[in-house]
Amino acid sequence: MAKNEELSQIIAGCKAGKSESFSQLLDLYAKRCYGYFYRLTGNRDVSDDLLSELFVKLVKNISSFKNGSFDSWIFRIASNVFYDYLRTRQRQKKILDVKRSLEETKVSADPGGNYDRDDELQKQLGKLDEKTRELIMLRFYSGATFRELAAMRNEPIGSILSKVHRGLKKLKELMET
Amino acid sequence: MNTDNNENLNELFDIQEAERILRDNPAPEPGAELIANIKAAIDQSLDSRKTNTFRRTVYKVAAVAAIFFATLLINVKVLNERKIVPDEVVSVAAASWESDEEVILLAAEIEQFEADLTALQLGENGDYEYQEIIELETELIDIDNDFWKG
Numbered sequence: 001m002a003k004n005e006e007l008s009q010i011i012a013g014c015k016a017g018k019s020e021s022f023s024q025l026l027d028l029y030a031k032r033c034y035g036y037f038y039r040l041t042g043n044r045d046v047s048d049d050l051l052s053e054l055f056v057k058l059v060k061n062i063s064s065f066k067n068g069s070f071d072s073w074i075f076r077i078a079s080n081v082f083y084d085y086l087r088t089r090q091r092q093k094k095i096l097d098v099k100r101s102l103e104e105t106k107v108s109a110d111p112g113g114n115y116d117r118d119d120e121l122q123k124q125l126g127k128l129d130e131k132t133r134e135l136i137m138l139r140f141y142s143g144a145t146f147r148e149l150a151a152m153r154n155e156p157i158g159s160i161l162s163k164v165h166r167g168l169k170k171l172k173e174l175m176e177t
Numbered sequence: 178m179n180t181d182n183n184e185n186l187n188e189l190f191d192i193q194e195a196e197r198i199l200r201d202n203p204a205p206e207p208g209a210e211l212i213a214n215i216k217a218a219i220d221q222s223l224d225s226r227k228t229n230t231f232r233r234t235v236y237k238v239a240a241v242a243a244i245f246f247a248t249l250l251i252n253v254k255v256l257n258e259r260k261i262v263p264d265e266v267v268s269v270a271a272a273s274w275e276s277d278e279e280v281i282l283l284a285a286e287i288e289q290f291e292a293d294l295t296a297l298q299l300g301e302n303g304d305y306e307y308q309e310i311i312e313l314e315t316e317l318i319d320i321d322n323d324f325w326k327g
Contacts, residue, residue, distance in 0.1 A: 168195030
């Protein structure tokens, strides 16, 4: 991870509209953001699209980043991108017939798509509810503290801690069985 | 209080331990082609942003220029309107003097009437009565007025 000063310089370059600064930012965050999207969707194509969308949004909104943790800020946008994707998918589902919609609901429990079938973690993650899974991934990939997560979710810190704890405990059990 | 803190601490240890599972099972990484495509998309987005900024600047300059010229036009018009009375007088006068023939004709008539009047006054034409002199004078005044009215 870039040192704070280096990151500040990159962000300043992005705000000035420098292409190479955005390029550096992408190199720094692509892996983590991609991991976050992939663990939530289990689909490489969708993750590709979401990562592209995230960085296009960054270009538009970089000037709105003032201070504080950049990691929290970028993952907050990533989280919005993911929830936007979910909403779009749900709208598409409503357009389809009820039978197909029910089938897709089953699929969403196992976030299918084109993930590696040997990826046991991805399989077990699909058994967690969507919000818990998102919270765990946000915590893991953004490296945000529980205090930052509480601020991002506008929830008490104790509530966030309990949700992450319960989710990870369940995941651990699923992985051990 | 202490029990709560201990519970939170235990939760944190559990979380750290469980997160090890995530570290041990890394997610796939984005492909080089994807990164290249995103960089190209960023460049395109930056270019369009620059174009939009340029376009906005051009619109602003055009708007300011339009306001400037509109103000200038209004000012010129107002100045012209202020001048319009003397200009109109000059143009009317010029129109009155346009035809030299008319002027000569009118001047000749006036001269004729003046001669008639003088003759009457000198008694050269005994046929004229006093009333006729008055009529001639009135006619002369009318012609003189018409002449100056144009």
